[in-house]
Amino acid sequence: MRRPTFERWAKREALRAANARAFSFKNLAGALQDGCTALKAPLFLYAYETDDLDRLFRYIRDDSLIEEFKRVENVLGGRPAEKLALRGTPMRLLPCEYQACFDAFSLAFRAPERLEAEKRALWEKTVSAQRRKDIPNSAVYQRLRLNPGNVNSYLKDGAVEKLSLENARIILEFVLDY
Numbered sequence: 418m419r420r421p422t423f424e425r426w427a428k429r430e431a432l433r434a435a436n437a438r439a440f441s442f443k444n445l446a447g448a449l450q451d452g453c454t455a456l457k458a459p460l461f462l463y464a465y466e467t468d469d470l471d472r473l474f475r476y477i478r479d480d481s482l483i484e485e486f487k488r489v490e491n492v493l494g495g496r497p498a499e500k501l502a503l504r505g506t507p508m509r510l511l512p513c514e515y516q517a518c519f520d521a522f523s524l525a526f527r528a529p530e531r532l533e534a535e536k537r538a539l540w541e542k543t544v545s546a547q548r549r550k551d552i553p554n555s556a557v558y559q560r561l562r563l564n565p566g567n568v569n570s571y572l573k574d575g576a577v578e579k580l581s582l583e584n585a586r587i588i589l590e591f592v593l594d595y
């Protein structure tokens with residue numbers, strides 16, 4: 418699983434919020450001013466991260482929105498958005514929708530560790546049940562029709578990267594029901 422960069426993540430979130438296929442500051446700023454409020458934070462943070470705030474401001478006609486963006490820009494203080502998002506502590510002066518974007522990015526960025534920890538917990542349960550019931554590895558991969566090399570690596574060495582979360586769950590279920 419690849420880690421997202423903040424720039425790519427914010428761009429994808431802005432497109433998703435606007436239900437758009439192509440990224441254009443002009444079109445997205447128009448959608449924002451037409452009432453798509455979910456677009457505000459990801460669009461601003463993308464423009465901030467890519468140093469394109471001037472381009473974004475060119476297309477925004479609402480002065481209160483520009484003022485808000487400038488206040489948020491001052492709070493961020495020129496620091497990289499990705500580092501601010503990953504620092505782990507919320508910024509008190511940052512409006513909640515921008516902090517929510519930072520939190521969502523942090524969650525997406527740390528997804529590989531969470532996935533590995535979940536598979537590791539499944540592996541521990543599987544191996545303890547397998548040893549208790551004395552089930553050979555061959556019975557697992559033959560009955561489930563999984564790749565023998567990957568299943569052996571998973572069960573013998575704990576190589577959790579060899580199997581998907583779904584297959585790890587299937588193996589655990591099989592071992593528990595054996």
